Amino acid sequence: MGKTLAEKVWDEHVVRTAAGEPDLLYIDLHLIHEVTSPQAFDGLRLAGRGVRRPDLTLATEDHNVPTLDLDKPIADPVSRTQVETLRRNAEEFGVRLHPLGDVEQGIVHVVGPQLGLTQPGMTIVCGDSHTSTHGAFGAIAFGIGTSEVEHVLATQTLPQSKPRTMAVTVEGSLPDGVTAKDLVLTLIAHTGTGGGQGYIVEYRGQAIEELSMEGRMTVCNMSIEWGAKAGMIAPDQTTFDYIEGRPEAPTGADWDAAVAHWRTLVTDPDATFDKEIVLDASTMTPFVTWGTNPGQGVPLGASVPSPEDFDDESDRVAAEKALTYMGLEAGTPMRDIAVDTVFIGSCTNGRIEDLRLAAEILDGRRVADGTRLLVVPGSVRVRLQAEQEGLDVIFKEAGAEWRGAGCSMCLGMNPDQLAPQERSASTSNRNFEGRQGKGGRTHLVSVPVAAATAVRGTLSAPTDLAPGATV
Amino acid sequence: MDSFRTHTGVGVPLRRSNVDTDQIIPAVYLKRVTRTGFEDGLFAAWRNDPDFVLNQPAYAQGSVLVAGPDFGTGSSREHAVWALQNYGFKVVISSRFADIFRGNSGKAGLLAAQVDEKVVQRLWDLLESEPGASVTVDLESRTLRAGEGDLAVEDSFDIDDYTRWRLLEGLDDIGITLGHDDTIRDFESTRPSWKPVTQRV
Numbered sequence: 001m002g003k004t005l006a007e008k009v010w011d012e013h014v015v016r017t018a019a020g021e022p023d024l025l026y027i028d029l030h031l032i033h034e035v036t037s038p039q040a041f042d043g044l045r046l047a048g049r050g051v052r053r054p055d056l057t058l059a060t061e062d063h064n065v066p067t068l069d070l071d072k073p074i075a076d077p078v079s080r081t082q083v084e085t086l087r088r089n090a091e092e093f094g095v096r097l098h099p100l101g102d103v104e105q106g107i108v109h110v111v112g113p114q115l116g117l118t119q120p121g122m123t124i125v126c127g128d129s130h131t132s133t134h135g136a137f138g139a140i141a142f143g144i145g146t147s148e149v150e151h152v153l154a155t156q157t158l159p160q161s162k163p164r165t166m167a168v169t170v171e172g173s174l175p176d177g178v179t180a181k182d183l184v185l186t187l188i189a190h191t192g193t194g195g196g197q198g199y200i201v202e203y204r205g206q207a208i209e210e211l212s213m214e215g216r217m218t219v220c221n222m223s224i225e226w227g228a229k230a231g232m233i234a235p236d237q238t239t240f241d242y243i244e245g246r247p248e249a250p251t252g253a254d255w256d257a258a259v260a261h262w263r264t265l266v267t268d269p270d271a272t273f274d275k276e277i278v279l280d281a282s283t284m285t286p287f288v289t290w291g292t293n294p295g296q297g298v299p300l301g302a303s304v305p306s307p308e309d310f311d312d313e314s315d316r317v318a319a320e321k322a323l324t325y326m327g328l329e330a331g332t333p334m335r336d337i338a339v340d341t342v343f344i345g346s347c348t349n350g351r352i353e354d355l356r357l358a359a360e361i362l363d364g365r366r367v368a369d370g371t372r373l374l375v376v377p378g379s380v381r382v383r384l385q386a387e388q389e390g391l392d393v394i395f396k397e398a399g400a401e402w403r404g405a406g407c408s409m410c411l412g413m414n415p416d417q418l419a420p421q422e423r424s425a426s427t428s429n430r431n432f433e434g435r436q437g438k439g440g441r442t443h444l445v446s447v448p449v450a451a452a453t454a455v456r457g458t459l460s461a462p463t464d465l466a467p468g469a470t471v
Numbered sequence: 472m473d474s475f476r477t478h479t480g481v482g483v484p485l486r487r488s489n490v491d492t493d494q495i496i497p498a499v500y501l502k503r504v505t506r507t508g509f510e511d512g513l514f515a516a517w518r519n520d521p522d523f524v525l526n527q528p529a530y531a532q533g534s535v536l537v538a539g540p541d542f543g544t545g546s547s548r549e550h551a552v553w554a555l556q557n558y559g560f561k562v563v564i565s566s567r568f569a570d571i572f573r574g575n576s577g578k579a580g581l582l583a584a585q586v587d588e589k590v591v592q593r594l595w596d597l598l599e600s601e602p603g604a605s606v607t608v609d610l611e612s613r614t615l616r617a618g619e620g621d622l623a624v625e626d627s628f629d630i631d632d633y634t635r636w637r638l639l640e641g642l643d644d645i646g647i648t649l650g651h652d653d654t655i656r657d658f659e660s661t662r663p664s665w666k667p668v669t670q671r672v
Contacts, residue, residue, distance in 0.1 A: 015658040016651055021633055024648065026658055028666060036548065038504035047645070055668040064502060078502040085504045096669045117667050129547040129571060143571055145549035147578030147644070155648045157655055161631065193489055194541045194567055227544065229570055254665035261663070293489050293544070314488045314539060321487075411546075413498040432493040432545060434516045 002268025004165045005234050006200040009140045009265065013123045015157055022159040028122040028139075030152045031108045032059040032095065034086040035413070036127030040150035041089040051093040053156045058117065059090050059097040062107045063128075064413045067376055067403035070100065079414065093153075106379020106405040109133040109347040113217065114381055116246025120235035120262040125152055130347045130429065132223040136216035137243070138235035138265045140200065143224065163229040164274035166199040167267075170207040172282035177462060179357075180215035181349060181427070181446035183207065184222040185287040187279060189297040196228030199275065202267060203233050207281035213242040214353035221348045222429055225294040234266045286461045288334055289431045289444040291322035296431075298334060300449060300461055306330035325433055326441050327421065334459050337443070341424040342373045342454040343436070344447060345403075346410035349427035350378030352385050354447045359391040361451035361462050367399035368457030374416065375400050376408040400454070412437045425453040472580045474641030475610055478561045480534030482606035482617060483524055484598040488539035492572065495543065495551040509550050510557035529602035535562045537594045537606070543572025543583075552579045562608050564615065564628065566591050577634040578644065584608060584615065584628035597622040610639060 003011070016024040030053075037059070044050065051057060064079040074080040083100070090097035098104040104111060109130055112118040120138035125131060127149045134141035144158070152158055174183060188195075203219055211219065216233050223231030233239075240259055243249045250258045289297040290304050296319070298305065307319040307330070323330065328337070344350075344358050355377060367373045375395045377383035383405055386392055392402045409416040410428035418424055418440025427450050431442040443459060452460040500512025517523045524530050536555065542565035543551060552575045555563065563581065566588040576583040597618045598604055606617040608628070613635070616625040630638075637644065648655075 016654050024651065024654075026655070026662075029669075035501050039506050039549075042504075042506075049645070055670050055672045058669040063498075076502075082502050082504055094672065117669065119667060122666070127547055127549075129545065131547075143547035145547055145552070145571060145575035145578060147549060147575065151578075151645050151648065154645050155655065156659075157648055159633075159644065159648065161633075193544050194569075197567065197570060224545075224571075227541070227569060248667045248669075250665040250667070257663065258665045293491065317486075318488055411493075411498040413501065430491075430493065430545060432491045434497050435493045438497070438499075438516060 002271035004267045004271045004273060005138060005202050005232055005265055006140065006165050009121050009123070010162060012121065022161040024157050025123055025160050027125055027152050027156055027158055028056060029112070029117055029124045030057045031112055031124065031126035031131070032057060032149070033062050033108050033128065034082045035063040036146050037089065037149055038082065038085045039146050040153055041093065043150040044153055049154045051095060051153045054094040056156060057095050059086060059095050060105055060108050060111050061086060061100050063407045063411065065100050065406045066414050067406050067408050067416060070404045103380050106381065107347045107350060107407055109221070110351060110378035110382065113137070114246065114379060116243055116249035119243060119258070120239060121265050125158065129224045130221050132228070132231050133217050133221040133347055135220040135223065135230050135232040136213060137239055138232055138262070140230055140232065142230045163198055163200045166196065166201045166275040166277070167273040168201055168203050169205040169276065169278045170203065170281050171205050171278065172207060172280050173210055174207050174281045174284060177448055178284050178286060179446045179448065180211050180218040182284055182287040183281065184219045185289065185294065185297045185444060186284050188222065188226045188295045190279070191226045191277070193225065193293050193295045194227045196223065196226040199228050200230045200232065201228045203231060208233055209236065212353060213238060214351045217351070218348055222294065225429055235262045286446060286449050288449060288459055290326065290328060290334065291319065292325055292431055292433050294429065294431060294444060296322055297444070300334050300459060302334060304328045304330050304332045304334065337459045338423070338457055339425045339443065339453055339459065340371060340422045341418060342371060342450050343409045343424055343426040343428060344374065344450050345376030345378065345408055346428035347378060348429045349447050350376060350382065352382050354427065355382065355386045355391050357447045358451040359394045361448060362398040362400070362455070363394050365398055365455045365465070367454045371454055371457045373400035373454040374403060374409060376403045377405050379405045409436050411435060425450050425459060472641045472643060475580060475582055475638040477607065477609045478534065479605050479607040480561060481530060481532055481603055482535045482537055482594060482598045483530045483533035484595040485524060485536055485538040486595055489541045489544060490538050491545035492543060492548050492551040493545055496548065496554040501548060501550050506553055507557055509554035513554040513558045527602065532559065534559050535564065535606040535608065536560050537564045537591060537598060539591065540565065540567040540588060542568050544569040547571045549575040549579060552576050552581050556581055564591065564594065577637065580638065582608060582610060582638065584630060586626060586628045590624065590626045593624045597624055610635060
């Protein structure tokens, strides 16, 4: 019987298998950042162990770094200590690091693909749940905890039980103005936050094939938000075109050998999945969340649901708690919800294509009075590219704040936070209570919805905007 | 890691589903570079509410947390496990755990015991009607029991064989893996040369 894409990549990385034990998987690339690594390096020191493969390890500073005043030392002493600890550890253990101020610094999941280090058929781990992003290239990529970070540093392997496989087939084409983000938010509302648990998911079908690499990364990025172990998309010409010519991509004969292998990384026609979900892209619309988990979402054209709408007792209780926390009343049209802050950025939607899309909508328009718009590029390279294209000018003329690269308000670990009860429309991935700042209220949205919302001050799609000066 | 066989301690009913890792410990508390001291961030937002379960004296010394489905969703932060442990929790009982949280628990020595949703419900009823009641968890036999009389709960829980074995023996995963160093070396010699590297060493 044939194999699925996930099974092929998994099997190629099994170092050791034994009855009653998890497989020992070889790890091709280990990405590291300042928040989840210090205790792992401490563990190595305590045990007198080194990093087995510094040449398969890359570190960057992203989670707690400021996006303003980059020429000054980090103001928060605890954040500064954490960043300095990463620098010390990288030096002591010989790990390549892109620190704040370096041209390759940025969010770890933006940096890997843009360097060309993320390639099809690899196993990639990082102490961050959004490592699933790299699955867009046909890699098995997943987030790990700090004990596992230490394990990979010491052994370049990880004991892992083989997950089941699931296919999410998205048929048809996405309508104009509907993005990969809307697709994945629609999916999560359909499955709930636990629907993917225990599965490696392969996204396939016409709508997935038609996505750019950026869009595919957005979809795979949010695999963890419905509980999946990892999300993957079979590599194709779009993938190869994205990788070719990047700094760490293979060249010459190596490129040919790599592509020849990558072309075999597709699910065989006679392979079977443990579970399948089929969605129709052509009926999808801009999708936004109303609650405090990514599964609590509705189309932008709908209204805030009532707890009574849910059959399941636990869903009903969760909806009640979410509405109280979010300060929303059932029946309110989503479009009537006014937001204070719009955040465009993160490993979900902080790549150059996202910024181009936002700029296209903001060009010649102004951010609404009383609303602030933060645009935070996912990496320094994205920032420089945007500036080369003049996007920063469009953002600034619209009244937005143009910031340095990092995770920023996605998780509010640096000073970019919501105040209590402040409401945001955010292109990030989590609307958990307090995620963007204590008491903050988050609506997850796509980039076009974020940009249109910034202009109108209420949750909106670009189609709600009056024609702009240059449109 | 210390070995884990049985534990008896005060049960804490947390009547919530989808307790994500940002609730267990918000990101602003993740800046320490040690494995200790994270108890101050545990359920930080909820602990501002005087009615929150851990603010009630009968539960404040709890060591067995009983929560709704999808416990530990979200971020990969092992700090969530450390915060629970630093506070004093030895066991979390839920009807469904997020994968990364369950993995982190197994590595750090916190027992994540999965039970049927009805068992969670019965434990909640018991622990709320008898605040301060103890729950006993036996990893060897994969059973838990609490209370006496009508409300008594006695049931089995799920945990995978390998994690159970490691917890019972208190084994260090890295040590086990390094025992297979030759196999890893053999595997490395077969990796294609075009696979990317981050630096030449």
